[in-house]
Amino acid sequence: MPVGIGFIGCGGIHRAHAPHVVEHPDAFIACAMDVSEEAVAKHQEDYGTECGTTDLDELLAHEDVQAVIVCTPTGYHPDQVVAAAEAGKHIFCEKPMAMTVAEAERMAQACEDNGVIFQVGFVRHFCNEWLKLREIIQDGAIGRPVVWRSVSGGSGAPTPWFFDRKIGGGPFIDGAVHNYDFARFTFGDATRVCANLRNMKTTGDAWDTGTAVVDFESGDQLIMCWSWGLPGYGSDVRADGAHDILGPEGAIIFAGDGTLEVRRKDETEIVEFEPDTGADWFRRQMAHFVECVRTGEQPDVGAREGIEATRIAEAILSIGDEPAVMEL
Ligand SMILES: NC(=O)c1ccc[n+]([C@@H]2O[C@H](COP(=O)([O-])OP(=O)(O)OC[C@H]3O[C@@H](n4cnc5c(N)ncnc54)[C@H](O)[C@@H]3O)[C@@H](O)[C@H]2O)c1
Numbered sequence: 001m002p003v004g005i006g007f008i009g010c011g012g013i014h015r016a017h018a019p020h021v022v023e024h025p026d027a028f029i030a031c032a033m034d035v036s037e038e039a040v041a042k043h044q045e046d047y048g049t050e051c052g053t054t055d056l057d058e059l060l061a062h063e064d065v066q067a068v069i070v071c072t073p074t075g076y077h078p079d080q081v082v083a084a085a086e087a088g089k090h091i092f093c094e095k096p097m098a099m100t101v102a103e104a105e106r107m108a109q110a111c112e113d114n115g116v117i118f119q120v121g122f123v124r125h126f127c128n129e130w131l132k133l134r135e136i137i138q139d140g141a142i143g144r145p146v147v148w149r150s151v152s153g154g155s156g157a158p159t160p161w162f163f164d165r166k167i168g169g170g171p172f173i174d175g176a177v178h179n180y181d182f183a184r185f186t187f188g189d190a191t192r193v194c195a196n197l198r199n200m201k202t203t204g205d206a207w208d209t210g211t212a213v214v215d216f217e218s219g220d221q222l223i224m225c226w227s228w229g230l231p232g233y234g235s236d237v238r239a240d241g242a243h244d245i246l247g248p249e250g251a252i253i254f255a256g257d258g259t260l261e262v263r264r265k266d267e268t269e270i271v272e273f274e275p276d277t278g279a280d281w282f283r284r285q286m287a288h289f290v291e292c293v294r295t296g297e298q299p300d301v302g303a304r305e306g307i308e309a310t311r312i313a314e315a316i317l318s319i320g321d322e323p324a325v326m327e328l
Pocket residue numbers: 008009010011012013014033034035036039070071072073074076094095096121123159174
């Protein structure tokens with residue numbers, strides 16, 4: 001029997017998942033739910049889903065819904081995931097798993113208690129470029145420990161809830177959680193963080209701009225200098241961004257043309273990988289979830305990954321509230 005999937009939330013990111021459920025030979029969209037009638041109607045029109053509702057209980061009571069994909073604002077994930085787990089549904093939950101570790105642990109416990117599968121949407125685990133980067137760092141291409149620098153500036157996410165401290169939290173949880181997770185996947189557990197955050201936008205109360213540093217027990221370090229504080233929302237104003245990795249024997253540069261460059265003294269090595277697109281990552285991610293639902297295996301990217309990335313985010317945001325600094 002194909003896996004019947006229910007969408008909880010039919011906004012932006014659900015559009016990255018829905019086509020891969022529709023195309024999957026062993027899955028189908030059984031029902032779609034959103035608090036917005038308009039979003040439900042648009043989903044039904046675009047993906048041909050018969051069942052649409054604005055009532056979560058109705059979706060969870062639907063007998064064809066075996067699993068759910070949670071694509072709502074982050075602060076709403078915990079109650080929805082717990083309700084889905086208690087209804088016996090397997091769960092794919094978008095990242096960040098939750099706004100706090102306590103909430104993420106409550107979700108994990110509900111999944112464990114009810115024997116359901118839980119996957120979190122850290123899509124970089126399905127991306128050739130990021131996986132190749134991890135492989136060459138771990139193979140010692142530039143020595144260890146390394147410093148991963150990530151600089152990014154723009155107007156931020158398109159809908160206002162992303163800038164609400166309680167349910168969205170701004171870039172240092174929402175966007176950067178991909179970095180926390182991938183750094184942890186590559187380096188191991190984090191040991192400490194420091195941060196200096198501020199607000200450039202006058203709308204929303206979440207920190208939208210700043211710098212955070214995460215140290216890992218391996219000695220590796222992640223430095224993020226990020227802003228969603230530029231004017232507008234979505235892609236209105238963008239500054240230049242950069243990712244690179246510095247190590248004692250060289251640097252790894254994202255060349256942006258389907259290669260990674262490893263620069264060492266007197267030589268530059270071009271590292272190739274099979275080029276793929278965002279659609280490929282999301283397709284593989286969904287295929288992994290459907291496979292896990294069918295086999296009963298817990299996904300490779302599950303509650304532990306979600307909780308640990310949330311732990312780093314929560315610590316950075318709490319420093320933003322109470323900065324520990326040396327006054328000059
Ligand atoms: N994997 C990624 O790279 C990625 C990218 C973007 C967003 N996300 C994550 O996906 C989640 C959703 O983000 P988005 O960009 O789709 O946001 P969005 O604002 O585009 O869509 C959110 C949708 O949820 C609906 N909604 C709000 N409250 C609801 C409720 N209580 N019950 C049901 N529906 C409700 C809204 O009406 C809207 O349609 C967030 O956690 C976000 O961080 C992940």
